[in-house]
Amino acid sequence: MDSFIRERLFSKETKNGLKVFVIPKKDYNKIFAMYSTHYGSIDSEFIVPDTGEHLKVPEGIAHFLEHKMFEMEYGNVFDKFAELGASSNAFTSYTNTTYLFSATSHFEENLRLLLEYVETPYFIEASVEKEKGIITQELRMYEDEPEWQVLLNLLKCLYHKHPVRIDIGGTVESIQKIDVETLYKCYNTFYHPSNMILFVIGCVEPEKVFELVEETHNTKGLTPQGEIKRIYPEEPPTVYKSSHTVQLDVNEPLFLTGFKDIDVGYDGMPLLKKEITTGILLEIMFGRSSELYERLYEKGLIDDRFSFGYEGQKDYGFCTIGGETKDPDTLHKELSESISGYIKRGIDIKDFQRVKKKFTGEFISSLNSLEFIASTFVSYYHKNVNFFDYLKVLEEITIDDVTKRLNTFFDFSRNATSVVVPK
Amino acid sequence: MSEIFEEVGVLDQTFTQKTLKNGINIYVHSTPKFKTTTFCMFIHQNLARETATKTALIPFVLKRGSKSFPTSRKMNLFLEELYGTSMGGDILKRGEIQIMQFFMETVNHNYIDDKSILIKGLTAFKDMILDPLVEDGGFKEDYVNQEKEILKRNIESLYNDKFNYAIERCFQEMCKDEAFSIYKYGNVEDLELIDNKILYNYYKECLSHCPIDFFVLGDVDEEEITDLIEDIFSFERKEITQVKPDFVSKFIEKPNYVEEKQDVNQGKLTMGFRTNTKYSDKDYYSLMVYNGILGGGTHSKLFQNVREKASLAYYAFSRLEKNKGLMLISCGIEFDDKDRAIDIINQQLEDIRKGNITDYEFDSTIKSLVNSYKEAADSPSMIISLYLDSIINGTQRTTEDIIENLYKVSKADVINVAEKICLDTVFFLNKK
Incomplete structure (x- = not known):
């Protein structure tokens, strides 16, 4: 594909609509496979396709379902993978649920097992x-993690209603309401092959993977499914709240500020372009080579764990900037002043060109890791993006794109800040 | 079921070794497998209270500036032009050895438009390590003062990370009178004793006396790259000090119980054990299998019994500190479930001692260990890390050796190694 x-x-696409992708990497020892559905914690309200029932399900059910998929009538799937010497796992995000294994032997049996258990609900x-x-206990663990709490609280500030403001795992109270019947309804709605992707990378022959998938799927006789209707609440363009502070048993405050993106509602190549453009912009403004980073570091306001990023999905988007700091107020002021300064001055072409080079190199380096390729490919796929278009889109981005983004994205009426302070 | 996929891949990462006249060891492994070239330099020092904080500070001060790149901003501007070459340093702790680690990773020139990227990267790497910014016989004072403050916050922020905090505290209590209790980033109190001159002189001593290993991994010409490194790193050194992980054998009569109270939502139970088996011992493989059966994955007794059967925890595992001969169990539980969790854990330990090990537990453990060793060969940093372990412990094992030896372990061997394992300390992070 890309020489x-x-x-x-x-x-290849199967008859019932499953998309299968394979990248052969002959000199690697392992095979890494991901089976993923476009269904995450934000999909908590939807129309059940076969009955037309309008359903609002308990918060955290997608994640709960992921846990329960490992159970089969014969016992636990973890055990089967262990017998095959593979390591298996799964994770749920706001938008996807992904099941995976990595193995250095018994590739065929492992792949069959992955297909079989994800296609067999048993609750x-x-x-x-x-x-x-x-x-x-998983939720309690996160309650004690300041980094997770500071992000959750920021999302609660940025969003009035959108379910991204709810913890992926739900709450200890909400998960009590989950029952067998609702789990089946969620499964039947979102785990149809046409809503899923299988991605395999490593020392495999693509044809063998396609054959195996065809063979297992042909025996199932699944009927095609219509489009899934997901219902998200109307989200106002403003922030719900401009700041939130909580006390935790920590030594040093943790600070995170974010901007809500209102340029949303589309996916595919335009979304990829927006993501990379925003990434370039953030890197120029807050990266290691920025004047701001140097100043904040020398003032002792940040350390090398200071970080920033942009998360872009079809229906929502936001950036986060922050880290541990002794003085959250001063850090916030410095960041805001610097953003205003950039809006006045604009972007330097040299910075733009350098960051593009950096992004090119980092993309190529990232291809060392099969796990990275797989997980990025899969999460992009659910956004209608081909991960391997990255370099082409990066190349096309101009300084005007970045400047335009600078002037529209950083609107202080859409800024919110979350802080964790010591008790 | 027939195996339709072929199993391809190389197991052995053969490094070509060369020892320079000044004692620096160079290890080069040429492979087209990866799209980057990785350089790692390790400076080994014995872990000791007098030197630990100074050692910890050095990589962070060196990152701040060199003669050619007097600020880290200038260094980063240069690295970003080099297609985002990553470069940095940190501290590792392996048993009672504290290691300054420096790394640099460049994109292989075949993929980009800059044929001299490797030389440029290597020059910057050398600059950071060997040509620091010096004024009045010391490191630049501002940098040292700022980094002292940042290191202090870094040490203190372990408290924010309850998972690792509980593990570190368990080891600290357990090894109170041993160097192993020293945190890899040293002590806050000792920072006061350090200034820019003391630190610079200490670093010069390290460069003169500490063992140094230099790794290169990527699509390189072995001879060419070895010559290049020899040219750059053939500086004058003195007699090299020996460092070793310092394993201790210890049998415990009555385990120590320590509890600490914080305002937390989940209790963290950690249990520290003496394995009385060291990495270079023959029965180390049996210990690896023992640990795998006990808590090394979803097939393990801890996962199956503490999590799956009793539903007490989301995570419950055991792991080895192979250089020091320790084993640790960790799980996150409701505060009130502590005694029940300890009972279940003790039952698992007892079951292995009695030989209550199912074929499933045993076979899955071996397969999972073999799998992880084979997988390690797919990651540059894992390849280097495993090789480093064998250098530290003076046992040059190939991955093939390790796998072969794992297959030789029997249940009887596991029971034998279990006899030597004893609980030393229980640390519980409780609510206020």
Whole structure:
């Protein structure tokens, strides 16, 4: 596909609508596979396709469902993967649920197992109840993680209604309401092959993967499914709240500020372009080579764990900037002044060109990791983006694109700040 | 079921070794597998209270500026022009060895428009390590003062990370009278004793006396790159000090119980054990299998019993500190479940001692260990890290050796190694 980066992508679609992608990497020992559905924690209100029922489900159910997928009538799937010497896992994000394994032997059996268990829901009351104990401990663990809390609180400030303001795992209270029947309804709506992607990378033959998928899917006789209707609340363009502070048992304050993106509602190449453009902009303004970073560091307001990023999905987007600091107020003031300064002055072409080079190199370096390629490809796929278009889109971005983004994105009426302070 | 996929791949990462006249070891592994070239330099020092904080400060001061790049901003501007070459330094702790780690990773020139990227990157790397910014016989004073403050905050911020805090505190309590109790970033109190001149002189001593290993991994010409490094790093050194992980054998009569109260939502239970088995011992492989059966994955007794059966925890695992011969169990639980969790954990330990190990637990453990060693060969940093471990412990094992030896371990071996494992300290992070 791309001779320049020396990777070849093979793809095929099955009759029932599953998209399968394979990248052979013959000199790697492992195979890494991801089976992922376009269904995450924000999909909490929808129309059940076969009955037309309008459903609002408990917060955290997508994540709960992910936990319960590992259970089969015969026992736990983890055990089967362990018997095959593979390591298996899964994760749920705001927008996707992904099941994965990595292995250095028994590739065929592992791949069959992955397909089989993700395609076999088995929920019974006793084990659903038991899982509530485990997930409660998972949620408690996050309650003690200041980095996670500071982000959750920022999203609660940025959004009035959008479900991205709710923790992916839900709350200890909300998960108590989850039952077998609702789990099946969610499964049947979102785990249809046409809403999913299988991505395999490593020492495999693409044809073998396609054959195996065809063979297992042909026996299932799944009927095609119409489009899933997801319902999201109307989100006002303003922030819900401009700041939020909580006390936790920590030594030093943690600061995170963010801007809400209102240029949303589209995916595909334009979304990729927006993401990279925003990334370039943030890097120029707050990166290691910026004057601002140097000044904040020398003043002792930040350390090298200071970070920033942009998260762009079809229906929402936001950036985050922050880290541990001794003085959240001064840091906020410095950041705001610097942003205003950039809006007045604009972007220096040299900075723009240098950051583009940096992004090019970092993209190529990232291809060392099969896990990175797989997880990025999959999450982009759910946004209708081909990950391997990255360099082409990066190349096309001009300084005017970045300047335009600078002038529209950083609107202080859409800025909110979240702080964790020591008790 | 027939295996339709072929199993391809190389297991062995053969590094070509060369020791320079000044004692620096160069290890080069040429492979077209990765799209980057990775350079790592390790300066080894014995972990000791007198030197730990100084050692910890050095990489962070060096990152601040060199003769050619007097500010880190200038250094970063240069690296970004080099297609985002990454460069930096940090501290590792392996048993009772404290290691200054410096790394640099460039994109392989085949993928970009700059044939001299490697030389330019290497020059900057050398600059950071060997040509620091010096004024009046010391590092630049401002940099040292700022980095002292940042290191202080860095040490203190471990408290924010309850998971790692509980693990570190368990080891600290357990090894009170041993150097291992020293945190890899040193002590806040000792920062006061350090100034720019003391630190610079200490660094010069390290460069003269500490063992140094230099790794290169990527699509390079081995001879050419070795010559290049020899040219750059053949500076004058003195007699090299020996460092070793300093394993201690210790059998405990009565385990120590320590509790600390914080305003937290989840209790963190950590248990520290003496394995009385060291990395270079023959039965170290049996210990690896023991640890795998106990808490090394989803197939393990801890995961199955503490999490799956009793639903007490989201995570419950055990892991080895192979250089020091320690084992640690960690889980996050409701505060009131502490005694129940300890009972279940003790039952698992007892079961292994008695030989209550299912074929499933045993076989899955071996397979999972073999799998992780084979997977390690797919990551430049893992390849280097595993090789570094064998250098530190004076046992040059190839991945193939390790896998072969793992297959030789029997249940009886696991029971034997279990006899030597004893609980030393329980640390519980409780609510206020």
